[in-house]
Amino acid sequence: MDSLLVRSAQELFSRHASSEAVRAIRAGGSPGSLWGELENSGFLDALVPEEAGGIGLGPAEALPVLIAAGRFAVPLPLGETMLARAVLGGAGEAVPQGAILLGEAYGDAARVPAFARADWVLLPRDEAALLLPAGAAVEDEAAGSPLGRVLRWPEGAGRRVPAGDLLVAGAWAEIAVMAGAMERILEDTVRHAQDRQQFGRPVASFQAVQQQISVMTEDVFASRMAAQLASVADGDGVARLNPVRIAAAKLRVGEAAVRVAAIGHAVHGAMGITEEVDLHLLTGHLQAGRMRFGGEAHWGAWLGRRFLADNTGETLAFVRAQLGPAAPEASA
Amino acid sequence: MIGALPLAAIPPEDEALRPEIRAFLQEAVGEIPPERRARSWMGFDPGFSRKLAGRGWLGLTFPKEYGGAGRGAFARYVLVEELLAAGAPVSAHWIADRQSGPLIQRFGTEEQRRFYLPRICRAEAFFCIGMSEPNTGSDLASVTTRAVREGDGWRLNGAKIWTTNAQHSHYMIALVRTSGAPGDRHKGLSQIIVDLHAPGVRISPIRDLAGDAHFSEVVFEDVLLPGDALIGEEGSGWMQVNAELAFERSGPERVLSSAVLLDEWANWLREVGAGEAAEALLGRLIAHLAVLRAMSIAVTGRLVEGESPIVEAALVKDLGTEFEQMIPTVIAETLARPGLVAPGSLMRTLAYTAAIAPSFSLRGGTREILRGMIARGMGLR
Numbered sequence: 019m020d021s022l023l024v025r026s027a028q029e030l031f032s033r034h035a036s037s038e039a040v041r042a043i044r045a046g047g048s049p050g051s052l053w054g055e056l057e058n059s060g061f062l063d064a065l066v067p068e069e070a071g072g073i074g075l076g077p078a079e080a081l082p083v084l085i086a087a088g089r090f091a092v093p094l095p096l097g098e099t100m101l102a103r104a105v106l107g108g109a110g111e112a113v114p115q116g117a118i119l120l121g122e123a124y125g126d127a128a129r130v131p132a133f134a135r136a137d138w139v140l141l142p143r144d145e146a147a148l149l150l151p152a153g154a155a156v157e158d159e160a161a162g163s164p165l166g167r168v169l170r171w172p173e174g175a176g177r178r179v180p181a182g183d184l185l186v187a188g189a190w191a192e193i194a195v196m197a198g199a200m201e202r203i204l205e206d207t208v209r210h211a212q213d214r215q216q217f218g219r220p221v222a223s224f225q226a227v228q229q230q231i232s233v234m235t236e237d238v239f240a241s242r243m244a245a246q247l248a249s250v251a252d253g254d255g256v257a258r259l260n261p262v263r264i265a266a267a268k269l270r271v272g273e274a275a276v277r278v279a280a281i282g283h284a285v286h287g288a289m290g291i292t293e294e295v296d297l298h299l300l301t302g303h304l305q306a307g308r309m310r311f312g313g314e315a316h317w318g319a320w321l322g323r324r325f326l327a328d329n330t331g332e333t334l335a336f337v338r339a340q341l342g343p344a345a346p347e348a349s350a
Numbered sequence: 351m352i353g354a355l356p357l358a359a360i361p362p363e364d365e366a367l368r369p370e371i372r373a374f375l376q377e378a379v380g381e382i383p384p385e386r387r388a389r390s391w392m393g394f395d396p397g398f399s400r401k402l403a404g405r406g407w408l409g410l411t412f413p414k415e416y417g418g419a420g421r422g423a424f425a426r427y428v429l430v431e432e433l434l435a436a437g438a439p440v441s442a443h444w445i446a447d448r449q450s451g452p453l454i455q456r457f458g459t460e461e462q463r464r465f466y467l468p469r470i471c472r473a474e475a476f477f478c479i480g481m482s483e484p485n486t487g488s489d490l491a492s493v494t495t496r497a498v499r500e501g502d503g504w505r506l507n508g509a510k511i512w513t514t515n516a517q518h519s520h521y522m523i524a525l526v527r528t529s530g531a532p533g534d535r536h537k538g539l540s541q542i543i544v545d546l547h548a549p550g551v552r553i554s555p556i557r558d559l560a561g562d563a564h565f566s567e568v569v570f571e572d573v574l575l576p577g578d579a580l581i582g583e584e585g586s587g588w589m590q591v592n593a594e595l596a597f598e599r600s601g602p603e604r605v606l607s608s609a610v611l612l613d614e615w616a617n618w619l620r621e622v623g624a625g626e627a628a629e630a631l632l633g634r635l636i637a638h639l640a641v642l643r644a645m646s647i648a649v650t651g652r653l654v655e656g657e658s659p660i661v662e663a664a665l666v667k668d669l670g671t672e673f674e675q676m677i678p679t680v681i682a683e684t685l686a687r688p689g690l691v692a693p694g695s696l697m698r699t700l701a702y703t704a705a706i707a708p709s710f711s712l713r714g715g716t717r718e719i720l721r722g723m724i725a726r727g728m729g730l731r
């Protein structure tokens with residue numbers, strides 16, 4: 019099941035999310051054909067419970083699809099739409115057509131990623147959420163940046179819907195996509211180091227370069243593991259995500275993203291600074307993703323407080339009980 | 351290139367060992383002050399090792415016919431994790447249980463297994479590892495200690511250094527040259543079991559920077575050893591040593607060396623309260639611990655399946671020791687505030703851990719050597 023899903027995701031993205039297609043969407047072109055493929059693939063209802071007409075998969079099964087999306091720097095909110103549909107479908111709400119972004123409150127406005135295109139924004143509001151049509155939003159240019167656009171709607175806009183913890187849900191989608199982006203950066207960096215020649219030999223033959231790529235490899239493996247830990251469904255939030263797991267993983271992946279992006283750029287040299295090479299699509303995503311749904315300091319303090327308030331005892335006992343590789347009931 | 355590590359979990363039958371171990375440890379080490387428990391797997395106490403043996407917890411993975419418990423790698427994982435988290439003084443039996451015993455089981459003759467393994471399980475045979483020499487560190491293939499055939503046995507000459515516990519151990523498994531010259535590199539190397547009480551063995555403890563004398567220099571002067579001192583095949587020493595090192599690199603001991611300090615600090619924060627900055631640091635350390643533990647368990651899962659995840663193990667060790675070194679660094683940073691009153695035991699635990707931490711990324715292969723192995727795994731060399 020798992021590998022079938024991954025294979026079809028990879029096939030879909032290599033066909034319909036080429037570098038040119040991704041760049042065209044980012045530049046304002048229509049995402050229609052890629053989105054149409056995603057709709058037909060069935061991925062969008064992966065996390066919607068079976069009783070609500072979905073496929074009823076858990077986050078662990080959906081993870082490889084989002085990792086694949088991250089590898090291709092897909093500029094559409096695939097994971098977020100999956101989560102939003104799970105929230106809406108699970109609550110018996112009508113699920114709209116189209117891509118749904120999870121917005122973050124920015125005062126009374128919403129902050130959303132600069133390059134992601136969507137039809138809807140689901141924005142947390144007073145213990146519930148507003149489902150807002152993206153087309154009706156007014157962009158606050160002064161507050162926006164490449165790290166996020168700021169959108170505002172007229173008073174009374176949107177439909178009020180019940181919502182779980184959208185911060186945790188959104189963080190999970192970012193964790194997955196960032197882990198995927200880092201895998202691709204590693205592959206691109208290894209290839210570049212092998213191809214690029216200086217002093218009469220590939221730069222990959224220099225020990226200083228090798229050691230840097232080894233550090234990058236470690237962070238990429240750790241991020242993949244963090245994403246897998248975050249996808250163990252033993253919580254009671256959206257898709258049974260567990261905030262303790264999300265806290266640990268978002269933090270770890272955010273830390274890794276800094277080193278992976280830095281080393282990727284260092285090894286690519288000036289070529290990596292160009293618009294032409296895909297590296298910046300991926301590192302740009304890491305920078306933006308690191309700042310969405312809480313970064314290292316936010317989740318670190320949250321997790322630290324959680325540990326201190328818990329009476330499990332030592333750190334290892336806490337990790338075993340709450341952050342183990344399997345749901346507690348499975349390993350009890 | 352190496353592939354991602356799938357999530358693996360400790361099987362329930364092995365998890366089931368944990369409560370009994372925890373109950374035992376509460377009684378056995380609860381009274382030892384943290385600055386001593388911080389010695390982690392360098393804390394030497396033969397009496398404690400005998401207590402564990404009494405419980406059947408030495409040689410947990412050795413076959414029953416040799417006195418072991420016939421359990422799998424995950425049972426030992428649970429045991430070791432609890433021992434290290436508690437800061438139990440495991441050093442006396444550590445190398446025999448982790449490394450020498452499994453090596454003898456795998457490459458030894460039936461007589462060698464029958465002789466050594468039951469003694470290891472009873473905490474009557476402690477082992478040390480003789481790889482490094484005064485002029486041989488990372489470049490292990492350059493060893494010059496030499497064993498020459500003499501009659502049915504061997505005559506041994508040379509010197510080993512940094513040998514942890516040599517002065518307390520019964521045996522050393524030494525990597526020595528049995529044929530050829532140092533220029534032949536890994537050809538002509540063999541592993542040999544040296545009875546450390548044999549005439550001609552001179553052991554001089556070396557004091558370390560924390561004031562302990564846990565390692566030694568060992569000089570061999572015409573030491574005569576019986577023929578069955580050879581372990582495994584003559585000339586296969588290099589292959590055997592590498593098989594041994596893979597097991598040594600990805601266990602809980604590459605993640606938990608600073609665990610006692612981390613818990614002392616966390617417990618103190620629980621008592622006195624923590625500000626946002628300390629909370630964030632604590633959360634950061636917990637996140638790293640969780641991810642590393644999952645990676646270490648995943649590598650163990652591969653070993654259990656009979657694979658040889660050498661590169662993945664190197665990766666866990668490098669990341670794990672970085673984490674172990676980060677703990678004293680960041681805790682020192684938060685405690686260095688004018689006017690702060692922190693308990694003496696916490697400060698002594700910090701002082702020891704901070705002092706010894708540089709060794710974490712030397713023992714078992716240096717950071718640079720491990721990163722070289724990872725680079726090879728990634729096809730860069």
Ligand SMILES: Cc1cc2nc3c(=O)[nH]c(=O)nc-3n(C[C@H](O)[C@H](O)[C@H](O)COP(=O)(O)OP(=O)(O)OC[C@H]3O[C@@H](n4cnc5c(N)ncnc54)[C@H](O)[C@@H]3O)c2cc1C
Nearest residue numbers: 479480481482487488512513514709712713714716718719
């Ligand atoms: C606490 C402790 C316990 C130990 N216990 C034992 C024991 O029980 N038995 C035993 O046999 N040994 C033991 N050792 C020794 C340990 O295995 C060695 O320290 C280790 O192999 C490194 O060798 P070295 O110290 O000679 O450093 P060197 O090999 O001299 O290295 C010095 C520096 O040069 C770097 N370097 C070396 N070669 C390369 C290269 N090719 N590329 C890039 N950089 C390189 C190293 O990474 C390091 O930074 C112990 C060490 C410690 C610290």
